Amino acid sequence: MAKVSMTVNGKAASGDVEGRTLLSSFLREELGLTGTHVGCDTSQCGACVVHVDGKAVKACTMLALEAEGTEVATIEGQAGADGSLNTIQQAFQDHHGLQCGFCTPGMVMSAAALLKDNPQPSEQEVRAYLEGNLCRCTGYHNIVKAIMAASGQDVSGIAAE
Amino acid sequence: MYEFEFETPATVAEAVAALAEEEAQALGGGQTLIPTLKQRLAMPSKLVSLAGIAEMKGVSIADGVLTIGGGATHADVAAEACPPLAALAAGIGDPAVRNRGTIGGSLANNDPAADYPAAMLALKSTIVTDRREIAGDDFFQGLFETALDEGEIITGVRCDIPEAAHYQKFDQPASRFALVGVFVAKYADGVRVGVTGASEEGAFRWREAEAALSASFAPDALEGLSLDAGSMMGDLHGSKDYRAHLVAVMTKRAVAAIS
Ligand SMILES: Cc1cc2nc3c(=O)[nH]c(=O)nc-3n(C[C@H](O)[C@H](O)[C@H](O)COP(=O)(O)OP(=O)(O)OC[C@H]3O[C@@H](n4cnc5c(N)ncnc54)[C@H](O)[C@@H]3O)c2cc1C
Ligand code: FES
Ligand code: FES
Numbered sequence: 001m002a003k004v005s006m007t008v009n010g011k012a013a014s015g016d017v018e019g020r021t022l023l024s025s026f027l028r029e030e031l032g033l034t035g036t037h038v039g040c041d042t043s044q045c046g047a048c049v050v051h052v053d054g055k056a057v058k059a060c061t062m063l064a065l066e067a068e069g070t071e072v073a074t075i076e077g078q079a080g081a082d083g084s085l086n087t088i089q090q091a092f093q094d095h096h097g098l099q100c101g102f103c104t105p106g107m108v109m110s111a112a113a114l115l116k117d118n119p120q121p122s123e124q125e126v127r128a129y130l131e132g133n134l135c136r137c138t139g140y141h142n143i144v145k146a147i148m149a150a151s152g153q154d155v156s157g158i159a160a161e
Numbered sequence: 162m163y164e165f166e167f168e169t170p171a172t173v174a175e176a177v178a179a180l181a182e183e184e185a186q187a188l189g190g191g192q193t194l195i196p197t198l199k200q201r202l203a204m205p206s207k208l209v210s211l212a213g214i215a216e217m218k219g220v221s222i223a224d225g226v227l228t229i230g231g232g233a234t235h236a237d238v239a240a241e242a243c244p245p246l247a248a249l250a251a252g253i254g255d256p257a258v259r260n261r262g263t264i265g266g267s268l269a270n271n272d273p274a275a276d277y278p279a280a281m282l283a284l285k286s287t288i289v290t291d292r293r294e295i296a297g298d299d300f301f302q303g304l305f306e307t308a309l310d311e312g313e314i315i316t317g318v319r320c321d322i323p324e325a326a327h328y329q330k331f332d333q334p335a336s337r338f339a340l341v342g343v344f345v346a347k348y349a350d351g352v353r354v355g356v357t358g359a360s361e362e363g364a365f366r367w368r369e370a371e372a373a374l375s376a377s378f379a380p381d382a383l384e385g386l387s388l389d390a391g392s393m394m395g396d397l398h399g400s401k402d403y404r405a406h407l408v409a410v411m412t413k414r415a416v417a418a419i420s
Pocket of ligand 2: 037038
């Protein structure tokens with residue numbers, strides 16, 4: 001076992017982990033942050049996307065020890081302290097960007113990473129960015145719409161409701 | 162995954178020393194190795210992470226030469242390399258894979274459908290390791306096989322910047338790897354064509370196309386040229402004949418994109 005320390009959603013977090021402990025396991029099982037979902041565990045689906053030092057990564061494809069000393073952001077840190085949804089989360093609700101919600105934490109974290117680098121993406125850019133985020137329910141249209149809306153763009157002409 | 166120890170050296174020298182231990186293995190971005198470990202297809206006693214080695218980072222361009230650290234991520238290359246290689250890197254996998262995966266890891270792995278090998282063959286590359294320099298032409302030695310010795314680390318690559326170049330990738334949409342990818346680079350002294358995703362022997366240079374394009378750099382110059390389908394990969398995504406045909410089509414498109 002080795003000790004690992006990082007900042008998670010602005011708070012110091014540490015624990016004892018094995019070399020093989022995944023960041024996703026550390027977040028979910030050690031810290032109880034089960035909002036980071038594990039859909040495939042094979043690096044394909046993106047349900048586990050979190051930010052490490054501001055960059056979107058698949059938490060199931062990174063070792064906890066690789067995150068030593070980093071700033072990690074998960075879905076739990078997205079809403080305000082009073083539980084109010086952030087702009088992206090609110091847009092997902094307003095535009096019906098989720099059905100079962102399993103993919104949603106990863107979708108929201110990917111969307112946040114995209115909008116940080118590219119505040120006004122085109123529809124094509126949103127779709128390309130979501131290449132590694134799979135959704136079995138929505139057919140993606142309303143997810144794309146929600147992200148475009150969260151970026152402040154007019155979405156009346158985009159995809160069907 | 163089987164259990165292993167984990168180490169994060171700060172220099173190449175420390176990493177080489179750590180890798181001298183039996184059953185120790187390098188960890189780049191983990192985007193290939195971690196899935197492999199999960200399937201218990203590898204059993205290292207120790208992983209030596211290269212991510213903390215500052216001297217393996219960075220992308221720079223000087224005097225017509227592009228230099229990329231072996232630990233540069235696909236996202237770093239997409240942001241900082243010359244346009245054709247940046248576009249290739251921007252097309253690898255998805256954003257989260259690009260934020261972790263490294264060029265050193267991709268080249269060491271030499272997946273027959275990986276994108277970088279096609280570029281390294283076309284761009285007159287040199288693969289730099291902790292102990293020597295290997296010409297790109299000598300580096301790739303078949304499926305998942307390279308010229309690297311046990312414990313040898315790719316610390317960087319150098320490429321001659323061409324007059325013009327283009328990478329044409331036919332995506333395999335489920336895996337996001339190349340079903341076939343062709344990198345065409347035009348230099349003053351001739352044209353080079355690197356092909357990935359197609360051959361049972363891994364990435365290769367299509368010499369007949371190079372000769373034809375060096376004589377006349379236009380899509381028409383490729384008319385009548387074909388590859389032997391016998392040596393192509395065939396699987397449920399594409400037959401041998403289909404891949405052989407696709408290489409020619411992708412090459413023409415790459416040339417058309419430049420000329
Ligand atoms: C969903 C998904 C989609 C992908 N799509 C593509 C794609 O479209 N095109 C493509 O080309 N690739 C694709 N990949 C693979 C990706 O590019 C990997 O990042 C890359 O193959 C391995 O790089 P890495 O840094 O992650 O290496 P790791 O996974 O850490 O290591 C891979 C191997 O290389 C060795 N190694 C690592 N670094 C070095 C080094 N510097 N020197 C010597 N040996 C080293 C390791 O010991 C290991 O054997 C995809 C991966 C995933 C998960
Ligand atoms: S759970 Fe990590 S990519 Fe699917
Ligand atoms: S809402 Fe169910 S998987 Fe996306």
